[in-house]
Amino acid sequence: MAAPTKCKDKVLTDVTIEKPVLEPTGALSVETVLSVKHWNEHLFSFRITRPASFRFRSGEFIMIGLKGDNGKPLLRAYSIASPAWDEEIEFLSIKVQDGPLTSKLQKIEPGDQIYLGRKPTGTLVTDALLPGKRLFMLSTGTGLAPFLSLPRDPDVYEFYEQVVVVHSVRRVSDLAFREEMEGKWAEDPLVSEQAAGQFHYVPTVTREEFPNNERIDKLVESGKLFEGIPGAAKFDPETDRIMMCGSMEMIKQFAAFFEEQGFTEGSNAAPGQFVIERAFVG
Ligand SMILES: Cc1cc2nc3c(=O)[nH]c(=O)nc-3n(C[C@H](O)[C@H](O)[C@H](O)COP(=O)(O)OP(=O)(O)OC[C@H]3O[C@@H](n4cnc5c(N)ncnc54)[C@H](O)[C@@H]3O)c2cc1C
């Protein structure tokens, strides 16, 4: 019998886990995983190295991936969850049991390699919105990711008087970064001062006991969503700007609702009063 083999701090018998070596391409750099946090069996977040040349706007997404079974890069779109100034890049990810990428990605460990695209893009950026007083970021599930980037960017507090993250999830353990947001980013060196007076976190948990336990549309209808936030207890196209990310159904329903209320959809080319990005296809 062979001697035990040491691999990544775990002593294994007769097993050597070979991680494939990734090669950069014209479109992809190869980065290193720095840390991983598992929130529950469906959700994890991780940080990777940031290439010096990588520039993005807070709220954008990028392609990331691993080597697929055919040896080619297996890539998926991911919102960047860290702000534009951060020296590392953070992501928040679902674990889809049979998902081609996330069935593998959920097993990454510090030191592993990962592909990172070179061209970030997206509409959940302040450039795609007209100036306003209150910024509402409405999210479901992993649609929270871009809204972890924007409220950690000091510029956002210069552009808006009130910065509101609304996060709807099924279970309490799906409330990733709850502590940081409940604490108004108090540990964040760049935004803690502004966030203390301007940031608001509205979590809602729809399938377990929780103070807010209705979907976002119901919280809007009852006015509960606006509790503690200066200004009217309803959306106003004059003063409010909206970003939405998450379930396709939620986005479709809210886009129709906002259009009825007189809001126009914005883009990088023509800024408007609300912008959307679906967090996944399906
Ligand atoms: C613009 C954009 C940004 C995205 N940002 C993120 C992100 O920040 N974090 C993230 O986890 N995913 C994000 N996604 C989804 C991501 O691209 C992949 O779909 C996800 O990583 C699953 O990959 P997979 O290969 O395992 O399964 P896939 O074959 O890609 O997906 C299988 C099925 O799982 C479901 N699913 C996939 N992703 C999600 C999700 N995030 N939430 C709920 N159900 C899902 C869908 O029903 C989908 O059909 C984003 C997608 C787009 C288009």
Ligand SMILES: NC(=O)c1ccc[n+]([C@@H]2O[C@H](COP(=O)([O-])OP(=O)(O)OC[C@H]3O[C@@H](n4cnc5c(N)ncnc54)[C@H](OP(=O)(O)O)[C@@H]3O)[C@@H](O)[C@H]2O)c1
């Ligand atoms: N999170 C989990 O515990 C869990 C458990 C098993 C499987 N999964 C898998 O993960 C996938 C994604 O799950 P998820 O929990 O991240 O996302 P999700 O099913 O989209 O739910 C996230 C939140 O969005 C709400 N929501 C869904 N559709 C909406 C709409 N049209 N309008 C307003 N709110 C809406 C949900 O409320 P409702 O609760 O009222 O739907 C929930 O609060 C699922 O499809 C499933 O395959 C997740």
